[in-house]
Amino acid sequence: MSDQEQDNVNPSYHREGDAVVFDRPVEQEEAARQRRENEQHEFARSQVKTNNRLAWFTGALMVATFCTIAVGVWQGIISQEAANAARDAANAAKCAANIAQRSLAQSVSAFQLDERPWVYISSFGLTSEPMANQKPPTIDYFVMNSGKTPALNLATFYETSSIAITSEPPLSKFKSKESARESVLPPNIPGNVIGTLPVNSIMEPTRLDQYNLGKEAIYIQVKITYSDAFKKNYWTTACAYHAHTMPPNLFTLCRNGNQMGEEKH
Secondary structure, eight states: OOHHHHHHHOTTEEEETTEEEEOOOHHHHHHHHHHHHHHHHHHHHHHHHHHHHHHHHHHHHHHHHHHHHHHHHHHHHHHHHHHHHHHHHHHHHHHHHHHHHHHHHHHHHHHHHHHSOOEEEEEEEESSOOOTTSOOOEEEEEEEEOSSSOEEEEEEEEEEEEEETTSOOOOOOOOEEEOOSOSEEOSSOTTOEEEEEEOTTTOOHHHHHHHHTTSEEEEEEEEEEEEOTTSOEEEEEEEEEEOTTSOTTOOEEOSSOOEEEEOOO
């Protein structure tokens, strides 16, 4: 029997060159094909499921990321608002402290101003009228403290002159100094004589003649320095003159030179 006839009688095998290859039965081939298709379909479904899970996971991760970012932004806004609130509170506290400090300083200043001594020269007086061949008189000056506390560390500076009655002396630089009789001046003691000043240096004969003729006047300038219990320093100046036609105890104040103030450091 020839090979062609053998192939026609039994087609379950075939030749591949010199080798004989038996064919699988049709049912086994179909079953194998079906299994491959089923495996492919199952793999495809499994891949789809895996892809779906990955898609859901990626979406959830993105949502979680967005939520985290949103929470971070919200926390940042809250933190910034808290920082701003804390800064505003600190500024308000600082402002309140400054106001309280200024208020305290004003209260202390007002208290010290209310309690401080106020020293001034209440009046001047000649012990006698200047006359020829007579001992030159002196000038008494009366000082008052109208404050509530004693004036401490009193010191007196003065300047005397005799000039035309129509003129006023230049403001003195107070080079002369007379020690105060009392270094402490209590408040509200009437008629306290703080000192006497000689006028012999200005009552030369020619000046005396001009004074007696009413052409010149005796001028006196006094400066008093003192301090208070709060260690603040003050000063008072007075300028007055006496003419021959005036009573001995009557002096007229100058237009300038009557002031008081506080020494600034």
